Amino acid sequence: MSEPLVFMMGKFEARIPVDRMYFESHFWAVPHGDALRVGFTAYAVRLLQDVYFLDWQIDPDTQVRKKQTIGEIESSKAVSTMYAPADGRVIQFNEALLNDPSLINADNYDKGWLYEFSTTQPLLSPDEYVKVLEAGWEQTQRLLKNQFNE
């Protein structure tokens, strides 16, 4: 198995496995049956840190548009609305996370998957995703600074 790519977030190494595809909104996607399993990348989890709460605002098997609100997440450091990463259909959610969202932290690339999704839109390769990270890193830091103002 190929070594993952690494993106440096300051001193933190965010691993980007090469066995899957990515959305620019920091989700990975890996084929599972007829659909894609989608989860947070290490980059996203590093920003979130310990996840306390996850709530989906749509029912399973719902057609969604890119950037449509589908849920909320709260962690020790952050809150976020969750948006659909592309036009497509959210088929089902990972029930295990509703009881224990810490799986997102413990195993974000496997058991911590979020939902199954189908889409016909193109995804990013690992290399392309890392380029997205590189291009967005300044803005991400600015976002953090603006919100902390410290």
Place this chain on the structure above:
Amino acid sequence: MAGRKITVVISQAPGKNPVKRHLEEEIATRLMLSGTAEVSVVPHLYDLTADHTGMLWLKSLRGNLVVLGWLYPRAIRWVLDRNGVKGKEGESRLNRIEDADADDQEHPQEEVAASRGIGAIDVPNRLIYAIDLRNDGDPEVYIKEIERLADLVSVPLVQLGFGGGLQLPVLPGNGPATNGTATAHGANGNGTPDHSHNGDTGSVISGIFSNGNSNGTNGHAESPSLPMTSPAVIGGGDVRRRWYPVIDYSRCTNCMECIDFCLFGVYGVDHSDRILVEEQDNCKKGCPACSRVCPVNAIIFPEHKTPGIAGAEGGPVEDFKIDLSKLFGAPSALEMAVLERDQELVADGRDAVGAAVGLPKRQTCQNEKTRDDLDDLMDGLDSLDL
């Protein structure tokens, strides 16, 4: 109990929400009955124009001041500052619900905040305590805090000029009045309760309840012998709702990004080239775009639904947390700002300009220094005690 009275101004909630009115009136009445404070009531602070009787009244007040209103304390403070009601930031425990260890809470935060921004100017040596009435629905909470503050400031911290007397300006109704300079009237210590008031329709400043002289010189405070109602609303009646930005100068660095971005002539500069919200009413109702482009979140829209834009500093836990929505697919702040601005331009019959106007600095400010600071921030996330 307070050794001397403190001046309290209650800024009414906009609209006529009976629950909010009741809270305001309960606080006012009970403070007056207890003799803790000189209490007056003005319409919703944010909606007051500079020449509104209520604002002129606020400007006439001297000495330490408590302002209760339905806004975040930062919003109250900087709305007052913009209108020349200036003072150092007094810290109320009610604004610090999250951290209950109260030992360090009575020190003004002015120095800490001012070190980052250009700071307010011409700040007199007095304290203004801004308290959000959304903190709690129980009037007792506010009464206790105001009694505490009254005790706190009864040890004379500063002695201002002007003889210290609370003065009632003679101001006819909502008229343009007298330049904000208090004219002695009703400051004789007798107090002239206005029993005609019903809380919403008062049209003149016919009175606050005044149970004696105000500012430590009395010794004549008497228990009121007349039945109490809450005070008349100074310059009351219907006040038009307004929408405009308020600059927090403790954060503002005078970078001028807001004046570059806004295409509606809201911003200007003063004689010292300090950024200024010059034409408040040029602002487009509901549009917070300049707040989103401000690099230091110094621009407050007190009525915006997002706490961070409305001036939240404490409050719910979420306000302290990073909002990662943008990273996870939401439009960025700048994209949203550009979208909001375009909507207002089109609504005005003008052409949308997209991101082509007013963002040059933001698009080119990728400097190394910023990166270093933020890099440290990222690495320090673990140590942040949130």
